[in-house]
Amino acid sequence: MAVLVVGSVALDSVETPFGKADNALGGSGTFFAASASHLTSVQLVGVVGSDYPMDQLRALESRGVDLSGVEQVAGSSFRWAGRYPHDLNSPETLDTQLGVFASFDPKIPERFQNPEFLFLANIDPELQLNVLKQVTNRPKMIACDTMNFWISSKRDQLVELLGHVDLVTLNDGEARQLTGTNNLVTAAKTILSYGPKYVIIKKGEHGALLFSEGKVFFAPAYPLETLFDPTGAGDSFAGGFIGYLAKTGDLSEENLRRAVIYGSAMGSFAVEKFSITRLMEVDKSDIESRVAEFKKLVEFEQEVNV
């Protein structure tokens, strides 16, 4: 089944303790598409400026990403520049230039208006709501992401959006900010009360938690010695997660758990190199091997009658 993703398509300039990339492919839609395309076909909707290196982006087409919803308009592309400290925690933003993204008002092409899976990547919640209005049949699953900026500036619209989605992904800091509570279990319960059936709280190097009514699943982050650039890890996680659900078409809790592991695997690849480089290199057998390593990482047998 196909996934429609609406998000940013940007150019990132990133500095980490290991090197520097200038104007490399970035943005939530780009990372999501590069990741999900390993598992299913992807339709990407976004906007870029006249300066965007479309030839580089078109590499995604060879993986089955339909780029016909990426509009190229006069002006500058969305550019972000950031620097990660030695511990690779939160980056310092050096520069943000929204460019044509500032007036992004996603128009979903008619042929994309009936998606089976829809991912609303991190954009203004008002735009996320507008996308929902353009979708003709209810997708099997609608998932969304967000960020601290929208939680503080457009909280009401975000909470309204959460009443319309099946699943939301957000990081631990955002979950705390949205709910005003430090305890993540309590935060997840509060977010579930806004409407979604599932909440995924991403904790970066500390893994991810999938919450549903009365249930919780935990997936560790893969213990990488080669962590290189954390940019895009969350969107790559979402791409692996939704991509796996779309591939299998199975929304059982058991399959959602597996999907979280696929998400974690794709996130772990994304951070091994700058931009989407590593996501474009790995193949099916790399992905299956890493999923198997996740299994080994947490596996233990409970002894009965100790």
Add this chain to the structure above:
Amino acid sequence: MAVLVVGSVALDSVETPFGKADNALGGSGTFFAASASHLTSVQLVGVVGSDYPMDQLRALESRGVDLSGVEQVAGSSFRWAGRYPHDLNSPETLDTQLGVFASFDPKIPERFQNPEFLFLANIDPELQLNVLKQVTNRPKMIACDTMNFWISSKRDQLVELLGHVDLVTLNDGEARQLTGTNNLVTAAKTILSYGPKYVIIKKGEHGALLFSEGKVFFAPAYPLETLFDPTGAGDSFAGGFIGYLAKTGDLSEENLRRAVIYGSAMGSFAVEKFSITRLMEVDKSDIESRVAEFKKLVEFEQEVNV
């Protein structure tokens, strides 16, 4: 099999956002013993002052903890006072009075000199080395803990100690400090090169990692809504871990993984109330239920031939 633990027996005054405890039982040896005693018999060696509430400590005897190695001498007991912030991360130390602990020089009673399992809780590495000299037969397993203070003030002695132990537990910050590297996988490899066969890196609310040559096991922290006071979580973890190994006498990698889960379960109980209160309340069925919940928390089936 019995476990010998050498550590501090203290009085803690702790303030958390949820309440305050004054002069409650604390110390690494106390938490370890309260935890391990659910799984095996424990011999505790430590020192307290004439002011120590021995009647309260004796509650441990009903669980099979042999307190005859806890020396009571003239002077004040080791007292620590701390306050946890709203997010329950690292406490602010308000006061530390070493009292009789300042001149602690553990003498292992002859009847304890042949332990099958030995845990050297967080004390001066020189004293930990002295304890080793008093042990007549090589225990099946020697494990130790440490802290930032010893890493900076007695690094050489600590590294010497690591050449004599089978396993070391330390938290993520301490692992980074000891090795001068941010990446925990690299840090664990470096620590293994100092001698131990196993390294456990404790990440508090983010779980624990068990490293051995070329292998890693991850156990999450239990997602608690009732996290109350983190004091003693690490020593309770160690008590559950070593206690389970001593109970089963099995040092296979499979059993070490299970032991990490028992450690995580005991740590998760410890933080539900002040001091060792919760550790003294829980019973075998509570522990087995929590271990089963850990299993459910991480369980997923890998699909073959996707």
